[in-house]
Amino acid sequence: MGFRKFINSKTLLSFITAFMLLGTNLLMAQTEAAATTGGQTDAPQVDWTGVAYYLLLFFLVCLGVAVIGKILKIYDLTLKIQGKKGMKWNTVMAVVCLVFLIAGLYGAYWSFTVQGSMTLPEAASVHGVKIDEMFTVTTVLTMIVFFITQILLFGFLFQYRHSDKRRAHFLPHNNTIEKIWTIAPAIVLTVLVVFGFFTWQTIMNTTDTKGDINIDITGHQFAWELRYPGKDGVLGPKDFRMVSAANKLGVNFKKRSSFDDLQVDTMYLPVNKSIRLNIQALDVIHSVYMPHFRVQLNAVPGLPTFFKFTPTITTAQMRTQLDDPKFEYLVYCNKICGGGHYNMQKVVRVVTEAEYQAWLSRQKPYLNDALRKELHFAAADQPKTESQNRLALNN
């Protein structure tokens, strides 16, 4: 009797839900139609079969669960009527724990091999190799702990499942063992800290801040702008007050060093040269993220930062290594910056020195014709004369 009542209330519930959903659908469609008066006469085609299908499926599953639940209850009752003890749920759960442990271990192994092989290729920069070494050491240490603790956890659950015949072992504390497992992790962590601290210092906190090549990378919604120094090897200073339609980055042309700066579209880097990326942002925080080089630093408006690294593998080498002729190194944006955050990329090509020089000679100066006009530079070919400069200054 109780069983039948249960099913009835269930079906009733599903009917009510279906009815309500249908109702909201009608209601929503009406408001939609009312909102778009005249413009769109055909109401949006709502594909209810899909939703209804999944809802029905869900209710069927619920029904199945309810039926199984009732069967178990009846089985339990019959056992009790026969004078037996009823379902041993503690044992059932202990066995499930053991099954979970075995399945979980296999799943973790599968994930490590299949998905683990989909991760980044070897580091393409000098410091990246050090980071990868650290990563390997940390992974080995933590995975040992991971497997041991999880096996112990679920193993204990199975081993020490409830039994009426037994009493638990009264063990409130044991100072020796507690000392051991306080000191052991402390030692392991000290090793990791020392190792990590010095790696970090050499990468980020070094006094050697000058790179062979300075590159300016500026983030804005939603793109990266690149600026290379010209023949003088020096990037001209910038000031956000000087930003205009033609001078997107606000380069200060009062300074001579700005005149030969180059605006480029793709970040070309010569292999084995130290690169200093000067990182800035115009509007909100962005983050220069070049995972293949293990490079990341936020681009913060008002706070110029830099990251120094040395690429070691050219794009061509990486393509053969990965057997992917279309492979490109990329810069992503990795700090939430608005609706276009997910598509803020810039191609990076690591090339040989000769290719780099050839490419560099083809790049156009930042000071283009539109900017000259804006700054009232008279002649395109003599930007460096003093009088022209003064003219620019006066404006």
Add this chain to the structure above:
Amino acid sequence: MSTLAVHDHGVAHHDDHGHEHHHNQSFLSKYVFSMDHKMIAKQFLITGITMAVIAMILSILFRIQLAYPDKTFPLLTTLLGRFAPNGRISADFYLSLVTIHGTIMVFFVLTAGLSGTFANLLIPLQIGARDMASPFMNMLSYWFFFMASVVMLSSFLVQKGPASGGWTIYPPLSALPKAMPGSGEGMTLWLISMVMFVASSLMGGINYVSTVLNMRTKGMDLWKMPLTIWALFLTAILGILAFPVLVAGVVLLIFDRSFGTSFYLSDIVLNGVQQPYEGGSPILFQHLFWFLGHPEVYIVIMPAMGISSEVMSVNSRKPIFGYHAMVYSLIGITVLSFIVWGHHMFVTGMNPFLGGVFMITTLIIAVPSAVKTFNWLATLWRGNIRFTPAMLFAIGMVSFFISGGLTGIFLGNAALDINLHDTYFVVAHFHLVMGSAAIFGMLAGVYHWFPKMFGKMMDEKLGYLHFWLTFIGAYLVFFPMHFMGLDGVPRRYYAFTEFVSMQRWLTVNTFITWAAIMAACAQVAFLYNFISSIFIGKKATQNPWESNTLEWTTPVEHLHGNWPGEIPTVYRWPYDYSKPGAEEDYIPQTVPFSQTMSSNQAHDFEDNPKGLEELNKFNSTLKANEQVK
């Protein structure tokens, strides 16, 4: 036994009027503006569960977008209107979903829902108090929380949608209304909601601390408190010290947004237009935010740790291993959690020297966490484990805490963080160690103390179903994410279609989404179980889990003031399970040592020489008797 001066907080009053008081209350003062801590706990719990369901639905919505970035779902347009034009969630609304999901889960579910529920329920009941130190403030705490929830949800109703700068709301993105639609009114509502939330949290916290410090029953010294109380007490202290800093940060942000100040803003050109801000620093906000934000993750996890410790001890029928070590590690975590916030900022442009310092403090905090884990394992060792749903969830909490905690060692290492920062590795890490672990702690608490809250039992089999589906689902969702992160896939991306290198993760994303949908459906089992058990559940007995703590000495029927007569006196610590020589495998805290002479041990009298003398006398007579025989 002395009956005098058990408690000096209006005992006589409650003794005389407690029962009638209970019946005289109107509906409004009993269920709505209640000042009874048990009712407030239930209010927190039910609001928390509601918010959790909402946040879970939001997560399913954005998971659908990640799994099927190219498909259209007309239903989404029907349900969400302008936020999902042409059957696809818009990029801005995707970020709103992520933001509000995070905010609700971290603050409304795992802070208020977890601490609010269990601190209110357990502190007076487990330390032996009639109610909170200030019941009125306790009520205000709930209603501020409720208002904060309403304001947060109401941001879905504004034209441009809710806040969408991520739950960390870093300026300038959150400060400039033109930077993204969500930084308009939605952000304003977020900030208002958060100020109210902090007010609620502070009122609650002050209450919890003062109750624990001042209102313990006779005999309940600090070292006899259950670990739940220790955890909730230290959590409250953390909250009191950390939350005001968030308010400071938020108020300065409000100033920047509305009054033209430049605390966080400088040198900004938005869409080609110079903004009049100079001299501020976005990093300042990050410092203020994470000064709360990092203690916050311990505010989230510590109550779950306390609950799990208690539940595991009760259901292993064994004392918690290393009670003192557990308390000291909680204290260690509390103190250290204030000096590690910079590990969220290794690559934000903060001085790299600071990065090195924060790395050291961060990895130190792993030591007390490791001690706790080993102690839990030792508690299970040679136990007599009963698999109640609460026990399973507590075990799940430990498993998640291990899995997620270990990846913290990667992220706490500044050098490794360079490449892992803000990738899916981080998402996997904190969803396991803080999200899943804390929610499992909360669910363990709900299953364990449901009989205390509602006087009914929950259905165990549905609990088992709920546990296994959720547990497996959570691992299926978050385990693969580690590898996405190791491939450099950034978080908070609307779609992975624009990068050729990320497209191969699409199948994994689809898999994760279906695992998430399965886990979400499993919550229906919980909701059904929870709601139906309130009305048609089996009646609970007074002490259904055969537990030692004080709350199980109160009658099943709630009454204002908790105990009908005088508050019981406490004689022993709460973990005397399976003590050799004892009749039952548990000895409640209210049983004096004089009644359990056969099971007393020397270390029960470490600070009680008289008792030790008695014990020795007893033992020697016992020996003498045996010799006579």
